[in-house]
Amino acid sequence: MSSSTEDWPRAGQLVGQPGATLGENVRSTLLELIMRGHFEEGHRLYPDHLAEQFGVSITPVREALMQLAAEGFIEAVQRRGFHVRTPDAQQIRNIWQVRQGLELTAGELCIDRLKAGQLQVSDFDVLVQLQERQQTRSEQIQHVEKLELNGRFHSQIVEFSGNPLLLSLYRSIQHKVLGSLVQRGLDSWRRRLDDESAEHWQIIKGLQTGSYETYRAAVRAHIARSLTDALIDLDARNNQKRRE
Template sequence: MSVDQPAAEARKSIRHKTVAAAVADALRQRILAGEFAAGAQLRQDALASEFGISRIPVREALLQLEASGLVKIVPHRGAVVSGLSLEEIEDIFQLRVQLEPSLLILSAHHFTKDDYKELHGLKQEYSIALKSGLVQQWGELNRRFHMGLLRHAGRPRSMGIVASLLQDCDRPTRLQLSVSGDVARADTEHSQILDLCEAGEIVSAANLLRSHIEHAGHSLIEIYRKSLAA
């Protein structure tokens, strides 16, 4: 083996990892946008051909997506887009109800003028996306707003759990808003939560956040139950 060969292998490995990260990000966006439905099979050879790359970085990308819960590697089927059961939806929203209001109380006392400026900007961006029917943006903007409300809670473990729950809620949130017609309600309640925080009525803001999450969860569970009964 020549002296340069280990270095060449290292460079090759880095290129694969960089390409894999880019492929993972592209697939993540397509999954969250609903282009790949739950249960859809992601074939390595087809994706490698589409992206014009070898199967190695595609395989690495799919493993990254599996680690984040967006894909499951199933024996004899390969990579399959993850879906949520009714029980998982119930569990996710119950956990959010338990965690987010208490984290908001801890966080809101530390909001600065810059925090409020950023939150109002996010709220406005979300409002425009809701009214314009930009469905692919709803879940991500909702996640950013909720995480923004909780940013100063000082509870990194709880925040990590909430971040994961909100990612899991991305596709269900867009489904719930699209089917239920709760777009105006979601927009209004985000504004009210922010206004209550600014007025110093933090406990009231937390109570509204709790009912906001509970309503979304109950609405989505009803949608799931109807689809299962159909």
């Protein structure tokens, strides 16, 4: 673990969602630390050390590590414990495919709610604000902040769907963590900000106008481009590691 993690999270300071179990909050905290680069690839995760750092018993830590291993964010090696790993191409494809299905459903539900009067066009202003913030800071924005803003943008749409199960499923796939892992040490993400912004504005347009067709086309284009770029970044990162 890098020195920057010595004071975070302090005992009891776990990230997570209201109503989540302790194990789920430990899982969310570990993912946040991985995304922020506090654990390097190959870093061994010791359950007892983590339990002491988080101020919890070892049981929820083991539960969280087993869940993360099952999801492919870390690997469990017999007699060698848990280690941070870089995702493979198939894992990325699987998650992006699920992500597309969830985001399409979420947007359709948003438009249903808009037409039923359960949402107002002004509710989507928060999406505009998030996108404007990212564009305003495009020259100075750091990778973690960009991932956070992008994650909030997409999660907000799923929240607007009004379906808590859909939101729970969406949060569980943690595509921004995969993005942080495959893009670590690369600057290709910055060159794509203009394309990403244009795609986000089309998504917003589909929601604001209540157009299922516009929204679906925008999401499919956005996810397809994002998947292609994620796979390109994975190849670049693997090539970089081979040269080291």
